[in-house]
Amino acid sequence: MKRLASPLSALKPHYDVVVIGSGYGGSIAASRMARAGRQVCLLERGKEFLPGEFPDQQWEAATEMQLDLPDKHIGPRTGLYNFHVNPDINVLVGCGLGGTSLINANVSLKPERWVLEADEWPAALRHDQAQLDQGFARATEMLKPVPFPETLTTPAKLAALQAGAAGFGDNVFYRPPINVNFEDKVNHVGVHQEACPGCGDCVSGCNTGAKNTTAMTYLPDAKNFGAEIFTEVGVQWIEQVGDRWRVFYEHRSGRKRFNAPELFVSADLVVLAAGALGSTEILLRSRARGLHVSPRLGESFTGNGDFLGFAFNNDIAINGVGTGLKEVNDADRCGPCITGIIDLRKAPAQQVEGMVIEEGVIPSALAKFVPQALLAAADLTGKDTDRDFADNLKEWTRRLGSMVKGAYDGAVKNTMTYLVMTHDNAKGRMELEKDRLHIAWPGAGTQKIFEKVSENLRKVTQKLGGTYIKNPTWNKVMKHNLTTVHPLGGCAMGETVQTGVVNHKGQVFSGKGDTAVYEGLYVTCGAIVPRTLGVNPLLTISALAERICHYMAADRGWSISYDFPALGPEPEEETRPGIKFTERMNGFFSLYEKEDYARGERVGKEENSPFSFILTIESPDLEKMMEDPQHEAAMFGTVEAPALSPDPLIATEGTFNLFVADEEHQEGRYMRYRMQLTSEEGHTYFFEGHKVIRDDRGFDLWKDTTTLFVTLYEGADERAPVLGKGILHIDPDDFRRQMTTIKVLNTSKRLERLATQARFAKFFAANLIDVYA
Template identity: 50%
Template sequence: MNFKRLSSPIGDIKNHYDVVVIGSGYGASIAASRLSRGGKKVCLLERGKEFLPGEYPRTNVQALKEMQFSTKGKHIGSKTGLYDFHMNDDISVFKGCGLGGTSLVNANVSLVPEKRVLEHAEWPTAIRQDPDSYWRNIARAKHMLQPNPYPEGQNGWPKLPKAEAMKKSAAGMGQTAKYLDINVTFKDGKNNAGQDQYECKLCGDCMTGCNYGAKNTTLMNYLPDAKNHGAEIFTEVSVKYISRGANGKWSVHYKIQTANSEIFGAPELFVTADIVVIGAGSLGSTEILLRSKERGLTTSNKVGERFTGNGDVLGFGYNCDERVNTVGFGPHAPGSLDPVGPCITSVIDLREQPVLEAGIVIEDGNVPGAVAPAITPSMLAISKLFGKEHADGIVDFAKKKARELDSMVRGPHHGAVEHTQAFLVMAHDDGNGKMSLEDDHLKITWKGVGKQPIFTDVDKKLREATEAIGGEYVVNPTWTKLLNYDLMTVHPLGGCVMGDDAEKGVVNHKGEVFSSNTGTEVHKGLYISDGAIIPLPLGVNPLITISALAERSCELMAADYGFTIDYSYKDVVLPNNERKPGIQFTETMKGYFSTNETASFDIGEKLGKESGSAFEFTLTVTSNDVETMLKDKNHKAQLEGVVKAPALSSKPLTISDGVFNLFVDEVADVPTKLMKYSMLMHSEECKNYYFYGYKVVRDDKGFDMWKDTCTLFITVHDGNDETSPVLGKGILVIETADFAKQMTTMKVLHAKSKIEEVKIMAQFGKYFSGSLFDIYVKSKLPSF
């Protein structure tokens, strides 16, 4: 498969861009693609990791490692876990965390809302009065995402049991089922973004990540297109809040997910931009805006309101008479099991009701193979607790019990689980959920949401669909009296909704953020582009509407800022960005520095201490290729981090172009090595300073190894490089407590196995200790 990594090491980030895009789902990736095509220098920040096809979990153990849960101020699991669950008392959310956002783990259904939804008064007037702009951008989004129905019967594509079961369910309800437009590739070749893709293997593992390059996630189209047009993409970067400086530039404050800088109490890093597009999803974008508001950004008071779960309901037709074949392949190779098909293929469309809010859609689904081992005992238990057994006589009853035993003995690809249909429903809830911050963590409240009448109606329809195929309807176990009818949604919308003014919404029809509680004034250059801006439940899968609104926003942005978006085709040609094993650690050094001394480090430290001119940094040292680093005579790694120096700025400074050199030989009378630090420092006032520091490692009288490795002599230049005038000097040290913390941050990056991880750590430790041995021990040994 011809896929290359799109992300760059965070040490490559610049201090300023024309545009910073936050997130990488539909809204964010479209902004990055289109604005890059418009000639803008774009930086995209994604909090999750980058996965290539072939790297997604296939087994239960692998999937568990990629699960993270946020609940009541606590976080469980990796902060970059692909499967992101946000748990709340009333409604919980499942979303994706990775380069590509939730597109990596959704069913990729492109279904346009009913016309009455788009005419609803909740939409801004400009959108309702210009429907052509919506449909024009629907076409643009479809051109890139390439939705198409499953091609049953064409070129040998087989019938799918779960789709056949849906047809029988529909017939039993007096309805029809039809294939949906899904963003899945069914023929090898280049897509409309110029990226190679491969035909679907019908493995059914869409929702744990497509390992075959067939699913048209944003990682397959808009993101490589953005990279191909010059965008710089950085992963494992968590944006905390946005602020605006006196110079009018936007500052995007972030943390590096792998750096563990929080254990040192370090402030966030930041990057500045003329334009910021927040596309972190309904929850992420709302959280960033709420946190920004707490820190002084003026916005509408509507931030966090009108959250909707899009009427989502998940249910199961358990142990049906029909063989549904609903469990994905997981670790099994294509061809070793009967075809399952893409996650969702067909729909029973029950919209166009006399009352809009009564309309629903019922779609088939399936269980990814990576989580299938937990399904058999779970379904059996849930069916006994919450199901109602359906059997036509003793023979049918015996068959059902035999199938249950078969699943228990031979696993989920057999018996009752193999005869289980998964249903995903979208409907119209009242859209009155609320998001807020509690102890700096996002919380969703929506009292009684699961008791709304629409969910009782959905329950009845799913029972009808299940009865038609002879199954036992099993409701989502959270939607029960026992658990107060709580809900789970995979389509969170709202929180920063569109409106004609700040009294009705958070952004205008372009996605620009309102700058006060009333009126139509906006923060120039601050946009939101994702599901957060959608002002009501759509009643269908929302991705194509989110995409159309993002395309429309970029179109209007180009007109407002006077640039042209080039929509022409261009093959994706990317450099080979192979990821090699590396090593990383974070350190804090503290001391004093004076702008009144430009020659002596000791005097600079003394004057700085007397005047209270402290200097402190927290820097993450990253080698993205540890083998090359250790062989190279300069032993070069990257630095990224933040500096606190009140003499330079009242606010923390961020850095760029950071270089760390480990144990570089120095010409001297006695064996000497230097540890060098060089970097550009940037204040929020857009002032630049060049920093150079070094540690001298040599054997002087007494035991001085600790002092040598923990003392840094620093020089600050008033400008962009070492030729700029010296502004001041000083000395920094590593405190014992901070050194202990530093040791906990040492980690190996991108190792293929635990064995390789241990090997690389040992290799680095051998080099480090060997260099100290050469200086402090070997130099004293007699020569023979």
């Protein structure tokens, strides 16, 4: 499978549509707007993972963990597993191209009709169920959910959940539709997918490509229709300027080591789809910088009634720990993460007390950790549901089996993971404190519904003869702290600016009237859901996004094609290691000097006309760059030049040439920098710079490699009139920082990274030796 993301150096200054986020809401917006013929750019804060690149070892998973604590951040900001820890509720979201679809359990179910007709939704949506149903149909057509096939061996955990459903009434158990592919094929958007091997690693990342994530469906579709996709781009805030929008972002390229200003891209239309937490955080930060939005921003947060639990050491095998890609017998395969459901939503009790109980799988990357954790939890909070001497002896024998042989034997082999969704009161609130997102929801875990959930899980566990373990944080000591993998709300739909953040079309209320909206600002992710859904939310989020995109296009007279062109499998693309580093240079230039660099520098100093840049230089294929006589790489970043603009300018369409031959001096070389500069005011300039690598008298290697002769042009290229000249230099401290930003691309293998760095260092040194030795 080819990578979908382009290097950031390919980012244009302006697009028709900028989409922020690549989960269901973002990928749908990118696909549909690209199909409508718009020039679309999608920005994702995480990395791109191809099948085979997801963690399947404990140490690999550890390197992909990031924790957002109330007062600090721990771990890589592009880590796949992003935990937000708060006093009342913890949240897990995915960070990568595909968003949380990369690490969810794939279940595609519609909520009960009463949920979608509840008063929390705007009347225009409640009365437009036909278009919403069309949204469900279109999402289903793209995501291809199907129940676990009857033709395959029934996983032990599926049979066990069915046994545990006894006593809850008739017809409450079934196999729910899941976004998983069970045959080897080229899918409807031209991506080759393998059949699901039943490894159980759905929630740590599918290494076979069998999961129908947005990275396998909507995102390739968007790319097929011309959308441009960029990763490791963390959007910070947005602002409106006239009839356009500016999206300010950070790139994970080492720029922060230089205290670099944010980059920006402009758009006619912006779609926020960074999830309940991400979209809310971006709007909160935008409001702090002057954007008028609803006072309801951050409210109506809900964990979708999520509740976790375990049935430990049951009397029957469960196979509830993922096996990864190792060979196992069919009888020992876990199957996809969720394959069965006990659906209690139609119980005769009050509607809000309905719930669904689903079984899960602990991914293989955590297999070594699981026995100790479950044994400790069972001893601390577990409640055995069938106590007698013979049963106790069997249970202790199984415990010993897990302690000695690990997660695939004994008590852990017989352990079921539960995920429940029900209805909480949706009274959480998100806000910024010291520019960090906090979730406050006092009493979240003490709602009576969770006692009922816990009692139902105990009943299921009793049918299996196991020990019931509640969510380890749901107790008095931990103040009944909840954990959710389905955060919703924060930018909830509403009738007016006083009751919601967006209207029924996803347009953000501007505050200039009860129903006035920003015509070019939308939210399409789970942040717009104003209440619990009582079931896995992915299909509802997708249907809402499809509906919003329908109106987004219809209101502008655009036509979205929903046909699928005939597509063969894309040829496999060999990816070789690349390299990236960030450089800072400072100096002076003068608008009044058109010919002499040194005079431009001197006059610039006298005029107090500084000039500096922070540029990231990247080559996706280092070998190709070294073999090419031009040794060309791409380049992007920011320039600060008060004589041109009081705000940083954005460098785009940049090219960097390393050690190009000097035609006048055979033993010399040049380093060349060329880029287009765009100011926030919309002015365009062209930058040309070069370093002269030549052996003159004395030791001049440092001076040559750190001195850049600069020419500015008043236009888009070198054919424009010269605007000014000057000279820039690298400070020793900045050079040390630059060395820490060197990063090898396109490989996660440590030895290959070290070898690539060594090849680059050897190439660099060899050219210097040729010149100076």
